[in-house]
């Protein structure tokens with residue numbers, strides 16, 4: 001019953017406040033053509049990510065986990081024509097869907113989808129000495145979260161924002177003895193953020209069409 005209300009309130013707020021144009025809506029719906037249908041952030045969450053990018057003045061965004069490019073599109077809109085979004089995706093199929101969505105939204109020149117294991121793609125970005133990113137969104141396979149945080153710290157400037165999705169997992173994150181590698185990945189990255197002297201962080205629980213979950217936000221001082 002609670003979840004029905006969460007969905008209804010999410011729909012109400014998204015309808016009232018979120019300007020999801022046809023290209024964004026098509027991208028969200030196209031996740032059914034990916035390897036992980038329904039794994040994209042919600043419309044309200046996408047708009048929230050875009051607001052974070054705008055608030056921080058982000059021009060360069062790095063994303064771990066592209067899927068159909070829905071969150072990448074929100075970032076692409078937020079960074080503006082001079083901005084850049086680099087999104088790392090394991091599955092060629094998902095990258096193909098994402099590139100179609102990016103093209104439909106007419107932001108191909110500012111979005112680059114790199115295919116392969118994200119740890120390796122991130123190593124390559126480090127080796128290429130790309131300009132630092134202003135915002136990193138970590139939303140790929142959860143067991144690798146600690147490695148993604150390490151890479152994010154090497155690829156960002158001071159003052160950058162690191163956002164980690166799905167840190168609550170319907171409360172499963174509480175189980176310190178969990179043998180679920182996703183829960184272990186979340187707990188490990190929470191510990192790593194907490195122990196890092198240069199990160200100022202908090203996390204917010206969320207409810208809505210994505211169930212009960214949460215986002216961790218860390219500012220790199």
Ligand code: SAM
Nearest residue numbers: 039040041065067070071089090117118140141
């Ligand atoms: N950020 C997307 C959005 O909100 O629109 C959703 C991303 S979905 C939750 C996670 C994605 O990470 C999937 O597309 C999956 O294929 C990808 N993924 C899983 N393991 C990966 C890996 N090792 N490297 C890169 N991407 C990976």
